[in-house]
Amino acid sequence: MKNYSKDQLEQFRQRAHALIPAGAHTYSKADNQFSSNAPAFIERGSGASCFDYQGNEFVDYGMGIFSVSLGHAYPEVIEKITQQLAYGNSFTRPSLLEGEFAEQLCDLIPSAEMVKFAKNGSDVTSAAIRLARAYTGKEYIIRIREQPFHSFDDWFIGSTSRPGGIPDNIKSQTISASYNNIEELQSLFDQYPNQIACLLMEPVTFDEPKDNYLQKVRELCTKKGTLLIFDEIITGFRWHLKGAQHFFGITPDISTFGKGMSNGFPCAAIVGKKEIMQLGNMNGPVFLLSCTYGSELTGLTAAMATLDVFKKEPVIENLWSYGKQLIEGISQQIEFFHLHPYVRVRGYACRPDLSFHEEDGRYSFALKTLFIQEMVKHKVLMERICISYSHREKELQQTLEGIHQTFRAMKTALETHRVRESIVGAIVQPVFRF
Numbered sequence: 001m002k003n004y005s006k007d008q009l010e011q012f013r014q015r016a017h018a019l020i021p022a023g024a025h026t027y028s029k030a031d032n033q034f035s036s037n038a039p040a041f042i043e044r045g046s047g048a049s050c051f052d053y054q055g056n057e058f059v060d061y062g063m064g065i066f067s068v069s070l071g072h073a074y075p076e077v078i079e080k081i082t083q084q085l086a087y088g089n090s091f092t093r094p095s096l097l098e099g100e101f102a103e104q105l106c107d108l109i110p111s112a113e114m115v116k117f118a119k120n121g122s123d124v125t126s127a128a129i130r131l132a133r134a135y136t137g138k139e140y141i142i143r144i145r146e147q148p149f150h151s152f153d154d155w156f157i158g159s160t161s162r163p164g165g166i167p168d169n170i171k172s173q174t175i176s177a178s179y180n181n182i183e184e185l186q187s188l189f190d191q192y193p194n195q196i197a198c199l200l201m202e203p204v205t206f207d208e209p210k211d212n213y214l215q216k217v218r219e220l221c222t223k224k225g226t227l228l229i230f231d232e233i234i235t236g237f238r239w240h241l242k243g244a245q246h247f248f249g250i251t252p253d254i255s256t257f258g259k260g261m262s263n264g265f266p267c268a269a270i271v272g273k274k275e276i277m278q279l280g281n282m283n284g285p286v287f288l289l290s291c292t293y294g295s296e297l298t299g300l301t302a303a304m305a306t307l308d309v310f311k312k313e314p315v316i317e318n319l320w321s322y323g324k325q326l327i328e329g330i331s332q333q334i335e336f337f338h339l340h341p342y343v344r345v346r347g348y349a350c351r352p353d354l355s356f357h358e359e360d361g362r363y364s365f366a367l368k369t370l371f372i373q374e375m376v377k378h379k380v381l382m383e384r385i386c387i388s389y390s391h392r393e394k395e396l397q398q399t400l401e402g403i404h405q406t407f408r409a410m411k412t413a414l415e416t417h418r419v420r421e422s423i424v425g426a427i428v429q430p431v432f433r434f
């Protein structure tokens with residue numbers, strides 16, 4: 001374990017910025033997402049903790065941006081990967097694990113009749129788009145405007161505030177509707193008659209589906225000959241082991257999984273109806289997914305080991321019950337400090353979220369920064385809230401104590417009109433600015 005001085009770490013940070021655009025390979029891990037006192041680098045993790053290069057331990061709520069669902073360096077997962085590595089990792093013919101894991105997913109997930117694996121969520125959502133266009137012969141894509149991310153590929157990035165390098169015709173083919181607004185969806189179908197290949201959406205993000213929204217979405221897509229694709233990259237293995245599609249009782253045509261399915265190792269999956277998926281067969285018209293590392297074995301082994309733990313132990317129950325207690329504890333503190341207009345807690349218990357607001361309701365990045373900064377002082381890294389199976393009573397108590405002290409500091413800053421002055425360094429910025 002290393003122990004670097006503050007000055008050394010600052011030099012590493014500057015070097016990263018000189019060599020790597022944004023200073024980090026994933027935008028949401030970059031400096032501008034965190035308060036300046038947050039650790040710039042993480043050396044290691046164990047369970048629900050991560051450690052910086054000065055030996056400081058934090059309760060981690062980033063968890064590899066939602067990819068670590070059991071806990072860092074989870075023993076059962078590490079043990080199986082280590083065994084596999086001794087046998088080699090990449091070969092020129094498939095391993096038996098591919099078929100075995102595909103079978104497990106088909107048994108589990110309502111929409112799964114065939115499966116293809118990849119490494120990133122982006123790979124599989126983009127593969128779903130290609131399949132939908134080939135299957136329907138239509139070109140337009142509908143996405144939900146409040147859902148922040150589906151892929152690093154052109155079809156999605158072209159619809160964000162950073163569309164540089166993407167041709168106009170691609171940008172114009174992705175259109176948006178708001179969640180829970182079935183009328184807007186209907187009007188897009190009217191505006192683009194017989195042209196919409198798919199609606200790609202997370203079944204849920206924070207707001208509950210209202211007034212049978214998901215059932216109506218399913219019916220509308222079927223009626224219009226448009227494929228319904230559920231991006232379950234966050235919701236899968238969190239709302240329910242069989243996916244949020246099972247939780248809500250809606251079966252999409254295609255769905256995509258990633259993140260939490262392999263406890264931080266690279267594995268993602270597209271699953272769907274055979275009739276659609278088989279367009280990607282060897283003699284089919286779609287080049288579905290094919291890459292050198294598509295079947296490397298650390299990701300697949302990790303995913304299988306992770307699924308075993310999910311099946312044997314109350315992982316999902318813990319996500320829900322921890323989240324429920326966290327939401328209750330945070331809500332009590334909001335009440336206690338009368339912070340209602342400024343801090344809101346939202347979302348399902350298995351994926352709670354905090355949002356920060358000015359008095360007029362606009363989002364406040366300054367308050368968000370102050371929150372992250374004060375929580376870091378109490379050794380809790382909470383720029384988002386990802387709960388894992390390793391988050392237990394000890395973490396809950398430390399977090400709620402941190403929340404209490406943090407809300408006290410925020411209250412004082414608000415009352416004295418010194419929010420900006422209370423922040424050391426820059427205010428966090430969204431990855432996409434709308």
Ligand SMILES: Cc1ncc(COP(=O)(O)O)c(C=O)c1O
Nearest residue numbers: 120121122149150151231233234
């Ligand atoms: C809902 C959702 N879909 C897709 C993706 C893309 O996954 P990846 O970053 O693994 O490419 C993300 C990543 O943040 C996501 O949150």
